[in-house]
Amino acid sequence: MNFSEDELLEAIRRVLSGAGPEVVVGPGDDAAVLAPLIGELLITTDVLVEGVHFERGLTSARDLGYKAVVVNLSDVAAMAGSPRAAVCALTLSDGPDVAWTMELFGGMREACDEHALWLVGGDLSRGGVTSIAVTVTGEVAPGHAVLRSGAKPGDRLVVTGSLGGSAAGLRASKDRRSWSEDERDAIRRHFRPSARVGEAKVLARLGATAMMDVSDGLALDLSRLMSASGVGARLMLRDVPVHPAAMLDEALGGGEDYELLSALPDGAVDIARTELADAFGTPLAEIGVIAEGALVAVAGDGSERPLDPLGWDHFAR
């Protein structure tokens, strides 16, 4: 590439959205400055790495930028927080050109605009592999973050939307053929996932005792939630909302669905289902109950087995 870092940064700045009144100093200084928050501060970071989380030949730069922000928004959502500001540390291999990089930031801006999130700064570097490390800050009223650790025996286990669609969409996208409507939807879910920011606030208001986003597959993430809460659960496999293009294995182990997994007090489930449907058109499925002891999967015929946390683990080989 034949441009300087400052020239690229200036071009990127033009793609970024204008700054709201809470942005005191945006991109271009040593650090960004934001007006004082009222609530507690949330911070989360997630990196997308070429060859691991994406292939440049399979995803558009715009979708990739969008997703790099959404995976972080999903973590803020899972705490019942409101997104505020983001920074991005971008490493570019020799492959991407200026146009690709502009599209990447265009996609980041799309995701930011949807959630009133300000992209206030970043770092730009060369490197052997392209990677996008986004950090998002958010805000939550003091004491109102919903952690993974509060689930109690008797609580109902619920999940938003459907699971396995992302894995099924990635699989379908690699087949060079025509796709069904369900497969098209699954492909969208893989490349353009949604962050359930509004849904999380409803679940929190209705008394969610624990919440997290499903990023590594239901089995692994559920085992993490149970472990953090010091409880077990009975997972009813036939109630898991498997995406119509996916298989049950993809719902349990596929990852990257970015749905909310939550423990709700018995009695709140029906109200939550109605509110999520009315306000967001998002389904809510009751998939089990929190219990003492182990994490057990109950099959359709009533047989039980321990649930293996067979999710996506970058280090298990």
Added chain:
Amino acid sequence: MNFSEDELLEAIRRVLSGAGPEVVVGPGDDAAVLAPLIGELLITTDVLVEGVHFERGLTSARDLGYKAVVVNLSDVAAMAGSPRAAVCALTLSDGPDVAWTMELFGGMREACDEHALWLVGGDLSRGGVTSIAVTVTGEVAPGHAVLRSGAKPGDRLVVTGSLGGSAAGLRASKDRRSWSEDERDAIRRHFRPSARVGEAKVLARLGATAMMDVSDGLALDLSRLMSASGVGARLMLRDVPVHPAAMLDEALGGGEDYELLSALPDGAVDIARTELADAFGTPLAEIGVIAEGALVAVAGDGSERPLDPLGWDHFAR
């Protein structure tokens, strides 16, 4: 490597320091939660990439972790801010093992402990190249951040410490021979730079009109400061505090010194020099004066030439 992501995360958690009262939720949930700040929020991110910013054969994991935090602390310092919390998105190639990774986090903890900074979360991924993206948040009293944009004609241009040491240290470290005391100091500056957090607060209190850290070489960073302030400057080359192991070119273009470059009102320089020496043992050099017009370098014989921003630019090839 034969360990799971959760096992490595648990091992890392044991290396991290305990959490202070301002950390409501530390590592392990979807996002970290911090008690409400009083002041404005600062955010900055910087990534160190293998093959670009470091070679694993040349640097220890501990030094690398330390530096990955310090380069961000330096950005918070340059705004006259106080560091609060950090997150780290770590990508590991096949090379690093568990011991290396633990040492990396040990070094990060060292830098955090020195500045009462809490490492509250992160993300861990596989990838073709090892990279460490750290984001640091900080705090500053409302309206008291020192930007790059406030320098005014007549202000004195000052810089802390000395310049070129980092470049000279990297050069010396690649020579397999015995080193002089100055070279050893330069090597330390490259692998274990300091963040001038306390010094920045003194300069801000004494009325600094503009400030930034020198990360890409004095020539490039000074041109950025001038550009942001819409002014020029006369840089007195003979007054540039060149590290005793370095050459003038390394001071102007070497980068990674993480000293503070600031514009001070005439009259504040002597007080600032005394305070920095007394409180931190840090020298302060007056290297020029802000002026209308261009950025001019004045040689020892009085001859003048435009200063080329010949600093470290990842994209200029």
